[in-house]
Amino acid sequence: MYKAEDYFKDTKKEPPKQFKYGVVKQVNPGSRPYVLLDGETTLKEIGVPYISSYTPTLEDRVLLTNYNGYVIIGKII
Numbered sequence: 001m002y003k004a005e006d007y008f009k010d011t012k013k014e015p016p017k018q019f020k021y022g023v024v025k026q027v028n029p030g031s032r033p034y035v036l037l038d039g040e041t042t043l044k045e046i047g048v049p050y051i052s053s054y055t056p057t058l059e060d061r062v063l064l065t066n067y068n069g070y071v072i073i074g075k076i077i
Contacts, residue, residue, distance in 0.1 A: 020070065024060040035062065035072065048072055 025043055026034035032047025033056035048064065050056060050072035061076040 018065060020064045020066065021076070022062055022064055022072075024056050024058055024062060027056050027058050032056075033072070035064065035070070037064070037070075044070070 020037050022035040022037040024033045025036045028047075032049055034043045035048045036043050048070050050062075051074070054062075054072060054074050056072070057075075062072045063074055063076055064070040064072050
């Protein structure tokens with residue numbers, strides 16, 4: 001039986017990463033926070049949207065999901 005992981009093995013592609021960690025590095029009132037994603041050395045060029053139950057705070061460790069761009073889904077405690 002052919003499995004999904006066989007497809008990625010055969011084409012030498014990696015499956016898309018659904019989640020990523022990051023740190024909030026810049027917060028401007030009235031705009032989206034800027035996040036430094038794990039493994040990267042520069043901030044995202046645009047502010048990252050977040051769900052309404054989360055309030056961005058400088059240096060928060062956050063979990064993001066990638067769905068047509070990153071969205072902060074919450075703070076890691």
